[in-house]
Amino acid sequence: MPDGSVVVALALPRPHSAGRVRVLVHARNRARALTRLRNLGMRSVYLRGNAAPPTPDEVTAVLHHPEGVVWRSSPDDDTESWHPMTALLRAPSAG
Numbered sequence: 001m002p003d004g005s006v007v008v009a010l011a012l013p014r015p016h017s018a019g020r021v022r023v024l025v026h027a028r029n030r031a032r033a034l035t036r037l038r039n040l041g042m043r044s045v046y047l048r049g050n051a052a053p054p055t056p057d058e059v060t061a062v063l064h065h066p067e068g069v070v071w072r073s074s075p076d077d078d079t080e081s082w083h084p085m086t087a088l089l090r091a092p093s094a095g
Contacts, residue, residue, distance in 0.1 A: 007062055008033040009054040012045065014073065015089060022075035024058050024082070026068035036069060040085055 027033035037045045061082045070082040
């Protein structure tokens with residue numbers, strides 16, 4: 001980013017269910033991006049290379065989100081909205 005910050009894109013296991021989600025984090029640097037995820041409870045998150053960097057549309061999505069951390073379950077589905085991280089981390093309701 002022009003201001004020196006970064007947008008990190010990760011494919012992570014979906015908590016509380018099967019499957020993976022695409023997570024985007026906006027931070028000052030890569031280490032801070034990981035710290036932000038770990039502070040949200042995702043303790044075993046690591047960056048290994050840059051196999052799937054964020055697309056320009058993904059960068060725009062995370063930069064315009066107030067939390068700077070978003071996810072969606074179908075990265076290739078442009079009809080799915082980006083969700084706040086709190087929606088991913090909520091435990092499924094019993095019922």
